[in-house]
Amino acid sequence: MILDHRGDAIYRTAGVDVKGPLCHRCGNTSKKYFYSYDAPFDGSRVTYCMKCINLGRSDSMTPLRCNPTVRRKTASPYTLDFELSSQQAYASDRIMDALKTGRSLLLYAVTGAGKTEMTFQSIEWAREAGLNVAFISPRIDVVKEVHIRLGQAFVSSGIDLMYDGVKQVHDYQFTVCTVHQLFNFIDHFDFIIVDETDAFPLPEDPILMQAIRRASTRAATLIFMTATPSRQLIREVGKDGVITLPRRYHGHDLTMPKMVWHDIRRDISRDRAPKKLMNLIRDILDAERFVLVFVPEISLMEALFKVIHEVFPESAAVHSGDPERNHKVEKMRNKEIKVLLTTTILERGVTFDRLDAIIVHAERFNMESLIQMCGRVGRKQTDPVGNIWFFAHYQTDGIRRTFRTIREFNAARVDA
Amino acid sequence: MICYCCHEALAVQLDIVNLFSKQVPLCEKCRREISVWRPGRRCASCHRRMSDEEVECLDCLFLLERYQPPGKTTCLLDYHEMNKMLFHRYKFMGDCALAEIIAMFLPGHYGEYDVITPIPISTQRMTERGYNQTAMVLDAKGIQYEELLGTSRVKRQSELGKNDRSRQENPFFISRPAGIEGRRILVVDDIYTTGITVHQAMEKLHAFRPAAIDVLTFSKA
């Protein structure tokens, strides 16, 4: 069923059970996520769940309403104007097998492997069999991009799109949404593809994993796609359910980062320009390339930006709270900006041409982040390699494991 | 405790400073983002961001031809993406914990005024929403106010164009005429869009000859 405040039936007489407390929509039981106040209107005490507030309020006074799940066999042809690589074709067939036999899979794929296309064949089959399909991700930027890509391929299908504040719905039979949106579904989806599984906040938040389970039917096929699988996920699908996809869609190796041992923060705190970094940026621009500079925190980024902007005026800095964020990313795409300083917000989802990457204080990032940042480079067929530099003050486990993972991917052969 | 804005857990640090002060449900990151003012030239009276060609604020000119202006208009927060989202959640999603967050940006003292009065909402809206979004912020700050005005308006203002709004009949009425004459009044509204709402409210108040009227808005769209 689908929880909907205009639904015809009542799922629960109130969304929040004050004793407990428990939110019947998202399963939250943690006291700190409930807020209580005396309603000025009639003085009654109201408690609501802050955890799922973005889906509309679930509270102790209002019933949770719902509509029943509907399945409809729908012809859903797709078009693809290029041929899948042998690795993509292999993965596509494995997903199809998993779907037909009701099993789940983990696609352990390098960034830029072309994961979305591997699901098209199965989605078409599922829709024709009348199965409800969801393509989900914890990240809004991934959700938006996937919705565009699926829309281009499945031209005749109405694909729902849902994330915070956005709700374009056809019939909930072919849906692209954030994981949070699944709180509104119970036993509804038969085929769920979870992209960027490792991305915040899925691993830290067991409630989201519960949401995926509750939204899917008992026999559902779940496909998890990630570049950095957690042990918990591998356990979830079993060893046989893991497929490794070590090559990028264009077949080139992942770029190996180069280490530069240097303490940039120290330069900044002493009002010195970090010479090695400045020279490197100069070289990159001289080669008519572009660069993303990842910085672990906003205050350091702002200080560093001042120094860089003086010498390289075609530069900008973005972070998650920056109202101009999308505008600056657009300028980088149009090549008006050549040096873009960023926090981890741009570690996923973005693709730029002729791009290099510099990671400042790489010792401050974990392996998952480092792998994603490296994955920004060499995504285009026309520029498949690129350069990556790690500036680090000291060696860490995260840096070591990043090098090992990339080396393993590059050494691996396609199982096909 | 969590930040009511981003829902991240707040680290509890007991130092000599916050040992004596109550911990607030807002993280430093959100506080900074909410406080940002986008750069650009602004109208000195309504704080709207003006285009380069505008010599005088067109919104204010429009109002000046039709209504008596307030003494001054104070605006607490810029209406950028972050704050748009914040007010949307607060007003339309029922996330009333955010009243406490908005209240943190309100000044604490209002010695220059005799009466503070919020823009009212209709009984029907009150039944649906359960709270007046403006008054609830004043309550959260512990500010005394008097409800001088009432309204029968139901249709959402955001659904109407500017000319439609001004052509509409004034939807407000005075519910407490005795509290107005000769007093210095602060009218509080949540979001100042075209300014017509607050000017219509002032028009009704002016009829009862207050000493002065100023306006405070939480944000300027």
Ligand SMILES: [Zn+2]
């Ligand atoms: Zn909830």
Ligand SMILES: [Zn+2]
């Ligand atoms: Zn916060």
Ligand SMILES: [Zn+2]
């Ligand atoms: Zn103005």
